[in-house]
Structure formats: structure tokens, C-alpha cells
Amino acid sequence: MSSRAFRKRVTAAIADRRVAAAVHHATWHKVGARAAGMRMLRNPERLRELAGQIKQHTLERLPEYLEQFTANVRRNGGQVHFAKDAAEARQLICELARSRGLKLAVKVKSMTTEEVGLNSALEAAGVRVFETDLGEFIVQLDRDRPSHIVTPIIHKDRRQIATAMARELGCQYTEDPAALTMIARKYLRDVFRRCDLGISGVNFGVAETGTICICTNEGNGRMSTTRPRVQVALMGIEKVIPRLSDLAVFLKLLARSSTGQPMGSYTSLISGPRRATDADGPSEFHLVLLDNGRSEILAGPFAEVLRCLRCGACLNACPVYRNIGGHAYHSVYPGPIGSLVTPLLDRRGDHHDLPRASSLCGACRVACPVNIDLPELLVRMRAAGRASQGRLKKLGFFGWLCAMRSERAYRAAQRILQAMLSDDGSGWTTGGVGPLASWTAGRDLLRPAPRSFRQLWQEELREQS
Amino acid sequence: MSNPDALGPMPEVNSEKRLTAFFDGLRRRSALKPRTELPTLEADVRQVGANADLISRFVAAATSAGLKVHRVGESDSIARVREILAECGAKTVYIEQNACLGGSGAPNDCGVAGPEIEQLTAELALAGITVKSDTSDETLFSVDAGITGVTYAVAETGTLVCQSGPGLARGGSLIPPLHIALLSAAKILPDLYDCLALTSAGSQLPANVNLITGPSKTADIEGILVTGVHGPREVHVILMQNAA
Amino acid sequence: MDVALFITCLTDSFFPRAGEAVVRVLRHFGCRVQFPAGQTCCGQPAYNSGFHDEARVLARRMIEIFEPYETIVSPSASCVAMVKQHFAPLLADEPAWRSRAERLAERAHEFATFLVDRLNVDIAGLLRFDEPVTFHYPCHARGIYGAEDLQRWLTRDGQVNLRLPQHVDCCCGFGGMFAVDYPEISTAMLNDKLDLLAATGARLVICNEGGCTLQMAGGARRRGLPLRFKHIAECVADSLGLMKDRP
Numbered sequence: 001m002s003s004r005a006f007r008k009r010v011t012a013a014i015a016d017r018r019v020a021a022a023v024h025h026a027t028w029h030k031v032g033a034r035a036a037g038m039r040m041l042r043n044p045e046r047l048r049e050l051a052g053q054i055k056q057h058t059l060e061r062l063p064e065y066l067e068q069f070t071a072n073v074r075r076n077g078g079q080v081h082f083a084k085d086a087a088e089a090r091q092l093i094c095e096l097a098r099s100r101g102l103k104l105a106v107k108v109k110s111m112t113t114e115e116v117g118l119n120s121a122l123e124a125a126g127v128r129v130f131e132t133d134l135g136e137f138i139v140q141l142d143r144d145r146p147s148h149i150v151t152p153i154i155h156k157d158r159r160q161i162a163t164a165m166a167r168e169l170g171c172q173y174t175e176d177p178a179a180l181t182m183i184a185r186k187y188l189r190d191v192f193r194r195c196d197l198g199i200s201g202v203n204f205g206v207a208e209t210g211t212i213c214i215c216t217n218e219g220n221g222r223m224s225t226t227r228p229r230v231q232v233a234l235m236g237i238e239k240v241i242p243r244l245s246d247l248a249v250f251l252k253l254l255a256r257s258s259t260g261q262p263m264g265s266y267t268s269l270i271s272g273p274r275r276a277t278d279a280d281g282p283s284e285f286h287l288v289l290l291d292n293g294r295s296e297i298l299a300g301p302f303a304e305v306l307r308c309l310r311c312g313a314c315l316n317a318c319p320v321y322r323n324i325g326g327h328a329y330h331s332v333y334p335g336p337i338g339s340l341v342t343p344l345l346d347r348r349g350d351h352h353d354l355p356r357a358s359s360l361c362g363a364c365r366v367a368c369p370v371n372i373d374l375p376e377l378l379v380r381m382r383a384a385g386r387a388s389q390g391r392l393k394k395l396g397f398f399g400w401l402c403a404m405r406s407e408r409a410y411r412a413a414q415r416i417l418q419a420m421l422s423d424d425g426s427g428w429t430t431g432g433v434g435p436l437a438s439w440t441a442g443r444d445l446l447r448p449a450p451r452s453f454r455q456l457w458q459e460e461l462r463e464q465s
Numbered sequence: 466m467s468n469p470d471a472l473g474p475m476p477e478v479n480s481e482k483r484l485t486a487f488f489d490g491l492r493r494r495s496a497l498k499p500r501t502e503l504p505t506l507e508a509d510v511r512q513v514g515a516n517a518d519l520i521s522r523f524v525a526a527a528t529s530a531g532l533k534v535h536r537v538g539e540s541d542s543i544a545r546v547r548e549i550l551a552e553c554g555a556k557t558v559y560i561e562q563n564a565c566l567g568g569s570g571a572p573n574d575c576g577v578a579g580p581e582i583e584q585l586t587a588e589l590a591l592a593g594i595t596v597k598s599d600t601s602d603e604t605l606f607s608v609d610a611g612i613t614g615v616t617y618a619v620a621e622t623g624t625l626v627c628q629s630g631p632g633l634a635r636g637g638s639l640i641p642p643l644h645i646a647l648l649s650a651a652k653i654l655p656d657l658y659d660c661l662a663l664t665s666a667g668s669q670l671p672a673n674v675n676l677i678t679g680p681s682k683t684a685d686i687e688g689i690l691v692t693g694v695h696g697p698r699e700v701h702v703i704l705m706q707n708a709a
Numbered sequence: 710m711d712v713a714l715f716i717t718c719l720t721d722s723f724f725p726r727a728g729e730a731v732v733r734v735l736r737h738f739g740c741r742v743q744f745p746a747g748q749t750c751c752g753q754p755a756y757n758s759g760f761h762d763e764a765r766v767l768a769r770r771m772i773e774i775f776e777p778y779e780t781i782v783s784p785s786a787s788c789v790a791m792v793k794q795h796f797a798p799l800l801a802d803e804p805a806w807r808s809r810a811e812r813l814a815e816r817a818h819e820f821a822t823f824l825v826d827r828l829n830v831d832i833a834g835l836l837r838f839d840e841p842v843t844f845h846y847p848c849h850a851r852g853i854y855g856a857e858d859l860q861r862w863l864t865r866d867g868q869v870n871l872r873l874p875q876h877v878d879c880c881c882g883f884g885g886m887f888a889v890d891y892p893e894i895s896t897a898m899l900n901d902k903l904d905l906l907a908a909t910g911a912r913l914v915i916c917n918e919g920g921c922t923l924q925m926a927g928g929a930r931r932r933g934l935p936l937r938f939k940h941i942a943e944c945v946a947d948s949l950g951l952m953k954d955r956p
């Protein structure tokens with residue numbers, strides 16, 4: 001995505017008052033809910049620290065933990081596959097469906113499957129795929145894209161949803177959220193009854209037990225891992241954690257960070273396929289371990305991003321996200337974490353704008369349950385991408401540095417600035433060219449004071465000492 | 466992204482070998498040095514101690530999560546189940562086989578305080594309710610309510626823990642629109658930490674353990690809360706306390 | 710106590726009155742204020758933009774200029790944070806410079822925290838306002854002082870009519886170069902912030918960060934909002950009658 005394309009998206013997003021209002025409303029609400037949820041904890045800061053520590057510890061010993069985890073998945077009767085990239089992941093899962101004659105897939109909301117573009121590959125391979133999370137279901141019906149990693153239709157209001165559902169499902173038009181939900185329930189019930197393949201991501205993979213943990217509120221996660229005869233879980237290699245008890249730390253933080261709830265409605269711990277004596281459940285369990293650039297990230301200076309739980313708290317907290325929405329990022333992963341992960345996962349793409357389009361306010365860092373120092377990493381990424389900065393900017397910083405290296409040059413620069421800025425007669429500048437035009441497009445600019453502090457000091461203040 | 470239509474052959478089938486090669490590569494390349502300790506957890510993680518009033522903590526947390534908790538003496542539990550079914554107009558129910566067998570040692574055994582399954586079945590039948598106990602799709606997708614036992618509960622979060630196992634259908638607490646969980650107060654653990662530490666103590670977990678904390682719900686449409694999306698719209702907890 | 714004033718470029722050029730207030734208040738509480746003449750910029754704009762070589766040059770320069778002084782005070786939390794949090798990591802590859810940076814970090818103080826922690830001044834007890842006030846919490850003060858601290862400094866039972874804005878730590882959208890690199894986003898964020906401030910009904914906004922004031926005052930003027938912005942040093946100095954000569 002070129003810089004111009006990014007700017008165009010931003011302009012369009014900010015101009016779309018309907019989307020902006022929806023995203024503002026939702027994110028402010030969630031910021032408040034998160035704060036309230038965290039306040040209920042005895043020691044929220046300590047828990048964030050612990051969570052970050054556990055993740056960091058695991059990343060530092062990732063091969064060992066992955067080995068333990070996969071061995072235990074096998075011991076539980078699961079099959080483990082490895083996909084080095086998105087194409088391999090798609091091939092693996094499509095081949096699985098083909099070899100077993102699976103035709104109807106139900107999906108639990110999963111960012112990882114979005115990342116590898118699984119749905120279209122399966123459809124092309126002749127498998128009907130149904131997203132079963134209500135938001136994702138609506139996205140799929142409306143041929144839209146999710147704009148948030150937890151609440152995919154944060155950008156849609158009920159009229160848009162009602163229109164899409166009436167059009168695609170042929171149901172009675174209604175704007176009542178409860179009625180719309182019941183229409184989806186009824187429709188998907190039938191799918192759940194007939195489906196033969198269940199596909200999910202993984203929130204946590206527990207090394208010591210070979211267990212995957214899936215968290216949902218709607219129950220679609222449970223349905224999709226109970227009903228079909230074959231279950232596939234696509235898991236990024238960074239999702240492993242050492243112990244089952246570590247889950248206590250993460251579960252206390254995850255739902256709170258996402259929605260403010262102390263716990264989501266359903267936390268499913270799945271350890272392999274159904275046992276011989278089980279009453280129900282899938283008879284095959286496949287785990288697909290996905291690299292897709294993660295090992296490269298692990299080997300570089302941004303490994304910390306691999307702690308991410310995909311909770312969405314940094315998106316909700318981010319004032320940039322609040323104003324431009326998720327689509328402007330043009331990535332599966334928007335928001336602060338997306339601004340880091342997108343350029344890392346798609347190294348050939350031109351995503352230089354993403355790490356730069358931030359005021360570094362740090363609201364994300366305060367919200368992140370695994371203590372990722374997002375603003376610091378954004379700065380580091382800006383530094384790493386220095387070569388791609390515009391020539392004008394490089395020149396600007398060169399000139400600026402010259403001015404700041406001596407006090408005389410600095411004072412001269414102050415005077416030049418004074419002279420350059422036009423004055424509307426009351427000490428303000430309201431227009432100009434270059435950076436000045438950027439500034440004054442939406443705000444006025446105070447002119448430098450007639451006498452700088454430095455002059456004031458020389459002329460008056462210093463005598464008194 | 467490459468063309469998803471162009472499906473190549475399945476990548477090397479020997480996934481074991483590929484994984485090992487990948488792990489080796491990872492080991493060689495990782496820039497991270499192992500310096501972060503794996504922290505010991507209990508003291509910092511625990512929110513609720515063993516000395517807390519577990520029953521009232523559980524009731525408060527479960528209620529705020531949207532579960533409907535009914536505190537009953539052991540002799541009143543069947544009557545309360547009947548009342549709930551009547552209020553909801555439920556005509557057919559599924560009863561989990563292992564739900565109520567007192568002292569059987571089954572995972573979801575709700576303890577000595579639970580109503581005997583035969584007695585429950587008989588009394589519900591007397592009230593004109595059809596009771597089913599098979600786990601076929603026909604049953605689970607058609608009954609008005611599912612009655613199950615609970616392995617543990619968590620006071621901190623108001624969570625019900627249900628496991629899979631012989632006679633324990635995952636669908637029983639999931640597919641019917643109404644879920645009634647029979648919980649003996651003795652099964653309430655203080656903290657989520659206790660629950661997970663206890664669960665991992667065994668050598669191998671059941672294939673499926675579900676932590677249920679509320680009815681099925683969504684707020685995907687304009688943030689408005691709607692219950693009963695894919696799972697039950699209502700979850701009732703019959704919390705049985707010994708008279709003693 | 711001898712105090713070296715680190716004025717910062719924005720306060721120097723745009724808000725000399727805030728700088729003057731800092732000097733007068735420090736003197737009022739018995740400090741001898743010095744102004745190291747060679748000082749320019751701490752390098753924060755370059756650092757945040759990813760121009761770290763340039764930032765290193767200025768970090769070394771600033772260390773040289775300020776290390777003779779025991780105590781350094783600045784009206785800007787973000788520039789103090791630059792010195793305290795980023796100088797040492799920036800110079801990590803040069804051990805000698807790194808330890809000099811660490812020493813400087815220990816001696817650098819933000820004005821209000823210096824008053825409270827070092828001079829034991831009860832700021833809230835001094836302040837006199839004849840109108841309701843609200844405040845902006847500058848994001849880059851995180852790690853220097855919290856929004857609760859700022860709130861506490863401005864709260865005196867029954868004396869200060871403090872109108873707490875919603876979402877107290879909401880960013881104003883300044884972000885240094887960000888403000889001109891992505892003006893549309895920056896302005897959209899600014900307007901959110903101004904809405905929150907205007908909704909308090911107060912017209913006087915306490916803002917201790919020159920960059921944020923530049924941004925918010927410019928936005929308020931463009932929108933015709935009757936908001937005025939003042940550094941907490943100015944409020945203290947005015948309350949104590951230290952600035953009589955200059956309005």
C-alpha cells in the first residue's frame with residue numbers, strides 16, 4: 001500500500017461520519033468497560049506483568065515448548081501438521097477436506113485463518129464455509145471485511161446489518177438486534193446440524209497437556225468443535241504457553257481486556273479428538289502449526305510483538321484507530337498491534353505509513369494485557385525504516401540538526417521562524433505552504449513569542465539572581 | 466498472496482520430520498536468550514482465598530455473569546427444577562446420565578446432595594414432561610432444556626466446569642435453549658487458579674473441558690447485549706447445600 | 710538549592726511566560742536558578758521520528774551541557790521523559806556515554822513533581838482560581854506523573870472548582886512530527902479532545918506541555934471555542950502574585 005493509498009483511505013475514513021460515529025461509540029464504551037473490569041482485580045498491574053513475563057519466557061524457549069506441546073497433542077490422539085506459510089496452510093487444510101470428503105465447514109472466528117485467506121481457498125476446493133461468529137457471519141454475508149480483531153462489524157450500524165441480512169437470507173427486514181441474532185441462530189443451527197468440518201484458531205496452546213484453549217461468548221466455538229466429525233485448529237507458533245495454571249493469568253486478563261467481562265461465556269479446553277467412550281465430539285483432531293513469518297520476527301528486534309493475545313484492547317484504546325477505523329490499515333491486523341505486525345508479516349508490502357501514523361500517546365501500552373511496549377516498538381520500527389522516509393524529511397532533519405547543534409544557529413533559526421510565519425494581526429498564523437499548510441489545514445498556529453524565553457532571561461530574569 | 470485456486474499437492478506428509486527440522490531451525494536462529502524466568506504464580510494470581518465465603522462469592526459472580534442461581538436445600542432441588550421448566554414452558558428435557566448419580570465417582574457427579582436420577586425422571590414425568598437421556602442429534606436438537614451435572618465451580622468468576630466423558634455429552638449443556646446445571650456447594654473452588662491447577666494435576670485431561678460463565682451472548686450489533694446466540698439463552702444453576 | 714533550568718525549544722519560543730513562571734516559582738521557594746546558555750533541544754523530535762543518529766548527537770550534546778549541574782528542572786514532562794527514559798538506551802552501544810546518560814537521568818526533574826517531591830510544596834493549597842478549571846493530561850508524562858497526580862495537585866476541597874474531563878488521559882493528537890505528517894488524523898484526534906474539554910464547561914485548561922498547548926490552542930481558536938490554556942507554573946505564580954508585572 002503506497003503512502004498515497006493510505007492517505008486516501010484515511011481521508012475517506014475520517015469523512016465517513018457514520019462509521020466514525022460507530023467506532024467512536026464502541027471504542028469509548030469498551031475503554032470504560034475494560035477499566036471497570038480491571039479495577040475488580042486485586043492487582044491488575046502485577047497480573048499484566050506476569051502475563052508478559054510468561055509469554056516472554058515462552059518465546060525465549062519456543063522450540064522446547066513447541067516440542068512438548070506437539071508431543072502432547074499427539075499423545076492425546078491429535079495429528080500435528082506444520083505450515084511454513086499461508087499457502088501451505090491453505091493447501092494442508094484443503095487437502096484434509098478433500099481426502100476425507102468434507103463438504104460443509106463451520107468456522108470459529110480466527111484471525112489466523114483470516115491471515116492465510118483460508119475461506120476462499122476452501123470455497124475454491126468445493127467446501128462450503130460458514131463463519132459462525134455473528135459478526136463474522138454478517139461480514140461474510142455482506143462480502144465485507146472485518147475492521148476489528150474482536151468485534152468485526154464495529155464499523156456497521158444496525159441498518160446496514162438489517163439490509164444485508166434481508167437481502168442475503170431473504171428474511172423479514174428488522175433492525176432489532178435480538179431479532180437479527182435469532183435469524184442468524186436459526187439459519188446456522190441447521191448448518192451446525194449438518195456440518196462435517198470445524199475450523200478454529202487457538203487462543204492458547206498448553207504445552208504440558210497438549211490442550212488448546214478457545215474463548216468465545218456466543219457458543220459458536222463450542223458448536224464448531226463439538227458437532228463436526230473433523231476438527232482443525234490453525235495455531236500461530238507463538239500461541240503456546242507452558243502450564244495449564246498459566247491460563248489463570250491469561251484468562252483473568254483476556255476477556256477484561258477485550259470487553260471488560262471478568263470471563264467470557266465459554267472457555268473450551270480441548271485435548272485431542274473424542275475418546276472412545278465419549279458421548280460426542282469430533283473423531284479427528286488436527287493441529288496445524290503456522291509459521292508464516294513468525295520465526296523471522298522471533299529472530300529480529302521486534303520479537304516482543306509475538307506476545308500478543310489478539311485481545312483488541314490496544315485498538316479500543318487507540319485514538320488513531322478510533323478516528324480512521326480498521327479498514328484504513330488495509331490489513332487483517334489493524335490498530336497499534338497491526339501497525340507493527342502488518343509490516344513484519346508482509347515484508348514486501350509498502351506499509352511504512354503504519355508505524356508512523358501514531359502520536360505515540362501510549363494508551364495502547366497501558367491497555368495491553370501482556371505488557372508489550374507498543375510505542376517503543378513503533379519508534380524502533382520508524383528507525384528501522386529510516387531509509388524509506390521522504391527526502392524532504394531527511395533534508396529537514398539535517399537542517400534541523402544543524403540548527404540545534406549550536407546555540408547561535410538555534411537563535412538564528414528562531415528568528416527565521418519568526419520572520420517566516422505570517423501574522424493575521426493577532427499573533428496567529430492561519431495559512432502557509434509545506435508543513436505549515438498541513439498544520440493550518442485544521443488548526444491555527446500560534447506565532448513564536450516576540451521575545452523568546454532566552455531573551456527574557458538575558459534581559460530581565462537573570463539580573464535578579 | 467498466491468492464487469488460492471492453484472492447489473498444489475499436499476505438503477510432505479511426514480509432518481513429524483518437517484516439525485523437527487523447523488524446531489531445529491528455530492533454535493539456530495532465535496535471537497532471544499533465555500533470561501526471563503517462568504514466574505511462580507499462586508500468590509499473585511489468586512483473587513479469592515480459601516477462607517472467603519465461597520457460596521456468596523459464587524452467587525454474586527455467577528449472577529453478574531448472567532447465570533440464574535437458585536439456592537436450595539437438597540430436598541428441594543427437584544421441585545425447583547420442575548418450577549423452572551414450568552416457567553419456561555419446557556415440555557421435553559434431556560438429562561445427562563451421569564448428572565445425578567450420588568457418589569458414583571463419575572466426573573460430573575454432583576455429590577451426595579444431588580437428586581437421584583430415577584427420582585428426578587419420575588417426578589418430571591409425573592409433571593407431564595418428556596425425559597430423554599440419549600445423546601442423539603434428534604434428542605439434543607429437539608428438547609427444550611438440558612439438565613447436566615457440574616465437575617467444579619469457581620467462586621471468583623461464577624464459572625461452571627463441565628467435562629466430557631462417558632455419558633457426558635458436550636451438547637447437553639450447549640444445544641438446548643435452556644441449560645439447568647446441578648451443582649453441589651461442596652464443589653465450589655475459590656479461584657480460577659485452583660480450578661486449573663486441579664485440572665492439570667491428572668495425567669491427561671478429558672478431551673473436552675468447558676468453563677461456562679454465563680449464557681450464550683453477543684454484543685456484535687451496536688454493542689447491544691443479546692443472549693442465546695448459538696448456545697443456551699438461559700442457564701440456571703441449582704445450587705444445592707447440605708442441610709448440615 | 711541550585712537548579713539548572715532546561716527550558717525546551719517549544720517553551721523557549723512559544724511560551725516564555727510559562728518559563729518565566731517556572732523561574733519565579735522556583736525562586737519563591739528558595740532555589741537559585743541557572744540557565745545553561747548553550748542548551749537547545751533534547752532531540753525528541755528526531756528520536757520519535759526514527760532519526761536516531763541525529764537524536765544521539767543531541768543527546769550527547771545535552772549531556773555535556775547539563776552534567777555539571779546537580780539538579781535539572783524542566784517545565785516539560787515529555788522532554789524530561791526523553792532524558793530519563795530514552796537517552797541511555799539510545800547510547801547503549803557507547804558504555805561511557807551510557808553511564809553519563811544514566812547519571813543525568815537521575816538528576817532531571819519535571820517542574821511540578823520537583824515542587825511536590827523535592828520542595829514539599831502543596832500545590833493545591835496555593836492555587837487560587839476565580840473560575841472553574843479543567844486539565845489536559847499529556848500522554849508523554851506517563852512514567853513521570855500520572856493523571857491522578859495532576860488531578861491531586863489541582864484539587865483542594867471546596868477551593869478549586871475542578872471539572873474533570875471524560876477520558877482524562879485522551880491524547881490531543883499532537884505527537885510532534887505526526888501533527889504535520891498526518892494532519893487529518895491529528896486534527897480528528899484534536900477535535901475529539903477539544904469536545905471532551907469543552908464539555909466540562911470550564912474555560913481555563915491546565916496544560917503543562919508546550920506541544921499539546923500549541924495543538925489545542927490552535928484547534929480551539931480555529932473552532933471558535935472559548936478555551937484558554939495555562940501551564941501549572943503560571944497558575945502557581947499567578948496565585949502567589951509573582952507575575953504582577955506581566956499579565
Ligand code: SF4
Pocket residue numbers: 257307308309310311312313314315337364367368369370371372
Ligand atoms: S498488542 Fe496487547 S493490547 Fe493489542 S491486541 Fe495484542 S495483547 Fe491485546
